[in-house]
Amino acid sequence: MDANTEPIIRVEDLTVAYGNNVVLEDVNFEVRPGEIFVILGGSGCGKSTLLKHMISLQEPVKGRILIDGKDVVTAEGFELLEIFRRIGVMYQHGALFGSMNLLENVCLVLEEFTSLPRAAMETIALMKLNIVGLADSAYKMPSELSGGMKKRAAIARAMALDPKILFLDEPSAGLDPITSAQVDELILKLSRNLKMTFVIVTHELPSIFTVADRVIMLDKNAKTIIAAGTPDELRDKSDNPWVRRFFNRQADDGMSE
């Protein structure tokens, strides 16, 4: 990865709070194009909150979040839609529309944003479903799918408009190790072949070591990033004992709390 490339996402001095309860304070980081960037941390440290701010679902107290040079915090109307066209989001439980089959789920965003004929949309939807291995299930309803299939279908839907960046919220949570490994494989395949940038929120260690190029680690007490680097660096070289314990899966002995 070329360290000099212009970052595709830049988060500057981000402070996030629910009422008076500050969740994150002065968070700064950058995501470079084409990398798989993992946001990590224990339960309740604000990982998903950070993600929701990056995709403009919530408004921060202060700070800027630039996606492709555009600030998502201040963006409104058409400008925001332009940003949404460039990103795809997979929600934790898939959030597929239950009243539509998978093909229609993927076609929906194409209908809204493009003027392609119906046959073209269906071909594109089938392609996207094929890449996640679900082309055979295109006419199934979400309720007929297993958890892992739902997540993969949600990735296909997020990819409908060929986004530059995919945000994945806990892609392997609640999946068995084999299915979880399949999702990891899919992420690597997409990253390699389509040069997509990934921002992934997770706390599944095996996934992190398989897919992550770079990791930032958030902490509930510090309310900011306590470590950043490659997964191996964090496991072996971090001077923060809590980070090392996290990576070595040791139970909390009360040292850092």
Added chain:
Amino acid sequence: MAHIDYQVLREGELEIVVTGRLDTETTGRFWSQVVRKITETRPELLIVEASGVEYCDGAGVALLLRLKHTQEENGRQIQIKGLQSQFEQLMALFDPGRIEKTEQKNTSLTSFVEDTGQVTFRLLQDFKSQVSFIGELSVKLWHALIHPGNLRWRDTFLIAEKSGANAVGITALLGFLIGLILAFQSAVAMRKFGAEIFAADLVTISLFRELGPLLTAFVLASRSGSAFAAELGTMKVNEEIDALTTMGLDPVGFLVVPRVIAAVFVTPLLTMFNNFFGLIGCGLVMTSIGFAPVAVLNQIREAAYLGDLFGGLVKTLVFGTLIAGIGCLRGLQTGTGASAVGDSATRAVVSSIVAIVMADGVFAVGYYFLGI
């Protein structure tokens, strides 16, 4: 910008020259044109000259794949020449092959018979589940009556407050307006016979015997019946009902019985409010067309007997049971998915209203033979 050119090389051979950017926008413009051209000319060999393609996104790949599949399905040839290797890789990666659409429903006689059978079966099953639910509910209600200590009184009062006390305003308003309208309409008609004062009789008797109980039941069905169905339905979707069952708590006893008792308790009270405000509405019209308030009051007092009032109130006990019972049953029957809860609420209201009117008919016949 992208550009597309067609060239018939020789009999049965068509060359398409694509240049520029094949993105969502340009592909959208080309798609129908290209597909039409292929179906019209039916070339044995289609050559796609793609060395001039600078960029190709999902839509561009989709177009190329579509051409490939159209040719292959008809046993014809395709050659894609000069496509940059990265786009070629995308094609290989995305190609879903041929996906059979799940078969459409055929509209033949067999499917009609099949549908009819299935609908009948579903109706019978629904009837069966209603009967078994009534049985279970009766047992649980009886149990609650003989062991009142086991009933969740706090929940019951809360539900009674929500579906009763909070509904007083709307019931009173509705009763008032219906009394007003009914008195006015009938007074106008009766004026021809000089019998306007009997409009008070008409309003009083119809409110006490029919309109009061029915209107209140409709309000309760649409307000609380649907709420019960939605609440229990959401609990079902969130697996809370399953949690209750595995914790050893019976969902019917835990959730349905308090709701039924609360509804049975509040329906007669709401009906009284409805009747009272209906009479006020009636009185208002009568005094405004020139009758002394005392005359109207006397007329109302002589029009109705206690039997009329209590006959109506007894009906409301049954209506209350039906509304809460059906609301809860529909809630417990909720399926999966976002629309399931909405469907349950709708079915709760519709079934309740049908059941209420049917029960009212039974009461009408019963009261006739009893001479009430």
